Amino acid sequence: MNPTPTPPIITFLSDFGLQDWFVGVVHGVLHLVAPEVRIVDLNHQIPPGDVSRAAFVLEAACPDFPAGTVHLAVVDPGVGTARRALAVRGRGHYFVGPDNGLLEWALSDPQARVHALTETRYFRHPVSRTFHGRDVFAPAAAHLACGIEPERLGPPVGDPVRLALRPHRLADGRFDGCIRYVDRFGNGLTDLTATALAEAFPRVPESRLRVDVAGRAIHGVARSYGDAPIGTPVAIIGSSGRLEIAEVGGHAASRLGFGVGDRVTVRAEP
Amino acid sequence: MNPTPTPPIITFLSDFGLQDWFVGVVHGVLHLVAPEVRIVDLNHQIPPGDVSRAAFVLEAACPDFPAGTVHLAVVDPGVGTARRALAVRGRGHYFVGPDNGLLEWALSDPQARVHALTETRYFRHPVSRTFHGRDVFAPAAAHLACGIEPERLGPPVGDPVRLALRPHRLADGRFDGCIRYVDRFGNGLTDLTATALAEAFPRVPESRLRVDVAGRAIHGVARSYGDAPIGTPVAIIGSSGRLEIAEVGGHAASRLGFGVGDRVTVRAEP
Amino acid sequence: MNPTPTPPIITFLSDFGLQDWFVGVVHGVLHLVAPEVRIVDLNHQIPPGDVSRAAFVLEAACPDFPAGTVHLAVVDPGVGTARRALAVRGRGHYFVGPDNGLLEWALSDPQARVHALTETRYFRHPVSRTFHGRDVFAPAAAHLACGIEPERLGPPVGDPVRLALRPHRLADGRFDGCIRYVDRFGNGLTDLTATALAEAFPRVPESRLRVDVAGRAIHGVARSYGDAPIGTPVAIIGSSGRLEIAEVGGHAASRLGFGVGDRVTVRAEP
Numbered sequence: 106m107n108p109t110p111t112p113p114i115i116t117f118l119s120d121f122g123l124q125d126w127f128v129g130v131v132h133g134v135l136h137l138v139a140p141e142v143r144i145v146d147l148n149h150q151i152p153p154g155d156v157s158r159a160a161f162v163l164e165a166a167c168p169d170f171p172a173g174t175v176h177l178a179v180v181d182p183g184v185g186t187a188r189r190a191l192a193v194r195g196r197g198h199y200f201v202g203p204d205n206g207l208l209e210w211a212l213s214d215p216q217a218r219v220h221a222l223t224e225t226r227y228f229r230h231p232v233s234r235t236f237h238g239r240d241v242f243a244p245a246a247a248h249l250a251c252g253i254e255p256e257r258l259g260p261p262v263g264d265p266v267r268l269a270l271r272p273h274r275l276a277d278g279r280f281d282g283c284i285r286y287v288d289r290f291g292n293g294l295t296d297l298t299a300t301a302l303a304e305a306f307p308r309v310p311e312s313r314l315r316v317d318v319a320g321r322a323i324h325g326v327a328r329s330y331g332d333a334p335i336g337t338p339v340a341i342i343g344s345s346g347r348l349e350i351a352e353v354g355g356h357a358a359s360r361l362g363f364g365v366g367d368r369v370t371v372r373a374e375p
Numbered sequence: 376m377n378p379t380p381t382p383p384i385i386t387f388l389s390d391f392g393l394q395d396w397f398v399g400v401v402h403g404v405l406h407l408v409a410p411e412v413r414i415v416d417l418n419h420q421i422p423p424g425d426v427s428r429a430a431f432v433l434e435a436a437c438p439d440f441p442a443g444t445v446h447l448a449v450v451d452p453g454v455g456t457a458r459r460a461l462a463v464r465g466r467g468h469y470f471v472g473p474d475n476g477l478l479e480w481a482l483s484d485p486q487a488r489v490h491a492l493t494e495t496r497y498f499r500h501p502v503s504r505t506f507h508g509r510d511v512f513a514p515a516a517a518h519l520a521c522g523i524e525p526e527r528l529g530p531p532v533g534d535p536v537r538l539a540l541r542p543h544r545l546a547d548g549r550f551d552g553c554i555r556y557v558d559r560f561g562n563g564l565t566d567l568t569a570t571a572l573a574e575a576f577p578r579v580p581e582s583r584l585r586v587d588v589a590g591r592a593i594h595g596v597a598r599s600y601g602d603a604p605i606g607t608p609v610a611i612i613g614s615s616g617r618l619e620i621a622e623v624g625g626h627a628a629s630r631l632g633f634g635v636g637d638r639v640t641v642r643a644e645p
Numbered sequence: 646m647n648p649t650p651t652p653p654i655i656t657f658l659s660d661f662g663l664q665d666w667f668v669g670v671v672h673g674v675l676h677l678v679a680p681e682v683r684i685v686d687l688n689h690q691i692p693p694g695d696v697s698r699a700a701f702v703l704e705a706a707c708p709d710f711p712a713g714t715v716h717l718a719v720v721d722p723g724v725g726t727a728r729r730a731l732a733v734r735g736r737g738h739y740f741v742g743p744d745n746g747l748l749e750w751a752l753s754d755p756q757a758r759v760h761a762l763t764e765t766r767y768f769r770h771p772v773s774r775t776f777h778g779r780d781v782f783a784p785a786a787a788h789l790a791c792g793i794e795p796e797r798l799g800p801p802v803g804d805p806v807r808l809a810l811r812p813h814r815l816a817d818g819r820f821d822g823c824i825r826y827v828d829r830f831g832n833g834l835t836d837l838t839a840t841a842l843a844e845a846f847p848r849v850p851e852s853r854l855r856v857d858v859a860g861r862a863i864h865g866v867a868r869s870y871g872d873a874p875i876g877t878p879v880a881i882i883g884s885s886g887r888l889e890i891a892e893v894g895g896h897a898a899s900r901l902g903f904g905v906g907d908r909v910t911v912r913a914e915p
Contacts (some may be wrong), residue, residue: 114676146663147669148664162666169670170673174673227845244903288664289664303678328725329775343776349775
């Protein structure tokens with residue numbers, strides 16, 4: 106595959122929903138500033154103001170896009186307050202969004218370059234009081250897609266707001282993480298990556314790992330859903346490289362009774 | 376920003392929902408007739424047949440698109456009856472939709488040119504009995520985007536169906552409007568524009584206006600959500616230039632108990 | 646209209662929903678492999694794993710797209726099992742999806758050419774255990790849109806999984822079909838096509854056909870919704886050429902109490 110997107114891609118995530126006109130209007134602004142761009146709607150059904158969920162979606166989805174992609178993310182309960190607007194170059198991608206932790210995945214790159222959106226000539230005018238997605242963030246994303254670097258959009262920011270994520274703990278041979286996200290299919294995506302598991306249990310085959318969640322022990326990490334009969338809870342490395350709790354042919358979150366924030370523990374079988 | 380969209384944009388609004396295939400099929404027709412066009416989905420979750428709500432979405436969203444944009448709008452409970460199909464040039468944009476009031480915003484332009492879609496060579500054939508969005512409206516919108524003028528699509532119409540909107544009343548120093556729309560965030564968008572308010576109260580600063588809605592008085596029009604603490608009801612000029620009733624960090628319609636049609640009164644504080 | 650889509654269109658149907666990021670990520674893969682393609686989202690709200698419903702959507706929607714369109718369809722409860730992945734050339738279109746009956750409409754073309762997706766150089770790597778929509782199906786669809794023929798993607802398949810559809814029966818002058826789909830508006834789409842009805846009742850005008858469904862007799866097939874007053878149940882040939890049960894201005898499925906699988910019988914009035 107071609108590693109450089111030509112024309113560039115702008116992904117767009119928000120909590121705008123699809124029942125009004127806010128997503129469409131932002132598309133209009135993007136097309137107007139950057140007519141050649143391809144727009145990919147990532148998710149507009151983030152519950153209003155749920156910055157943490159939106160940050161996880163970015164973390165899970167962005168690595169699937171090619172280097173140089175611009176990610177526009179607007180979950181912005183602080184619109185109209187003094188919260189800053191940011192452009193970030195990190196992880197080989199560009200990001201635009203409010204300074205409220207939403208861009209955590211980009212900011213966790215030690216090489217990230219962070220700039221405030223203050224150069225008003227890149228804004229859409231007049232700037233409304235309530236819709237910076239249209240007036241501030243979308244124009245910035247479109248200009249980035251046109252090759253304008255974040256430095257041009259405003260001054261560097263040294264102290265962006267970070268999301269407080271619980272760190273993993275490996276103690277007494279137990280590796281503790283949590284459910285970060287439950288998807289449409291009822292799969293529970295954890296914060297434990299395949300890489301972290303391999304580091305924590307370097308000589309243990311996946312089939313000898315035990316996963317505990319919601320009072321239930323799952324023995325072994327499955328190679329595929331096909332390894333087990335319908336209705337069986339399985340632990341599996343999902344498509345974004347994280348340990349997931351799933352049920353073959355079913356909705357694991359309902360069946361096992363877990364939700365976001367619940368602890369997931371991995372250990373080696375004796 | 377570039378004031379002329381190149382390639383042209385077609386916005387698309389309907390009550391088709393996303394759970395069938397009707398929106399996708401219309402996209403196919405648009406791409407086929409006008410391969411270079413950019414399609415922007417404005418809203419497909421209008422409740423079936425709710426012409427008034429859809430007309431408001433057009434009124435609120437269309438000004439955000441550049442002159443020359445084509446707006447395809449299909450909320451068409453009368454499909455298969457004798458209702459006419461229209462193309463309108465008004466407000467500097469093009470509009471296509473059924474003759475049932477949906478295009479009120481375009482028609483309220485005194486310069487609007489209105490034509491019936493009767494030239495069957497611009498239709499998709501065979502024309503079905505039930506899906507003129509695909510067979511009549513979408514091809515017309517695509518041809519407009521290709522530079523065909525409304526005159527070519529059919530004869531002029533002198534008496535398009537208009538939406539009966541309650542006129543504003545300014546009496547005894549009170550300016551009466553109503554809630555026209557409640558959005559995903561629970562904000563109530565009124566029919567009172569910032570321009571109309573400035574004309575009604577020419578020497579009164581926004582901070583000295585009082586807004587009454589659902590038995591509640593709100594004192595002053597806020598500069599931004601950030602002016603007030605979480606949970607406070609505010610009146611604010613929203614992103615489409617209308618007075619909105621919002622709650623900082625909350626869902627105003629639920630909290631205050633208002634809905635579409637409820638009266639909103641503005642007066643100057645004594 | 647131009648019968649050859651330039652650039653090509655890829656339609657995309659899935660059970661992914663819109664609340665996660667799966668649809669967006671697939672768009673990214675398609676854009677990357679085939680930057681010039683137009684992507685049309687057909688439906689992503691298929692209930693998880695409902696292959697039969699998805700197959701009907703393909704059957705109803707695909708004929709509206711031009712010859713040469715590529716249809717990407719991912720309702721894949723067997724991901725990770727031994728089920729095959731297919732590319733099909735049939736009905737003048739291309740199709741990509743799992744071998745579970747989803748592509749029934751294409752497979753029912755006696756001229757269909759069916760190939761398994763086995764050439765891993767056309768996959769996205771690494772191939773995940775759980776998301777072949779992204780890693781196997783989308784790259785195949787994009788390569789087809791670029792002009793790669795199905796033969797290049799893998800060996801021929803002689804025994805694809807077929808959907809067991811109840812055959813129509815014409816006996817004692819009664820033509821039996823069933824409700825295959827209920828759409829957003831409550832219309833019941835049957836498996837009886839206008840063509841089949843004309844063959845079954847060659848000398849009977851539509852106005853002399855009687856349609857029985859859910860214990861209710863409907864007399865005559867309507868020319869349009871406008872033929873009957875609001876609230877009247879009507880039988881009508883819908884936009885995909887099938888007999889539909891509708892209610893003028895209402896939701897027929899709720900009013901008449903029918904659902905998918907219910908019998909629909911047509912006979913000539915005496």
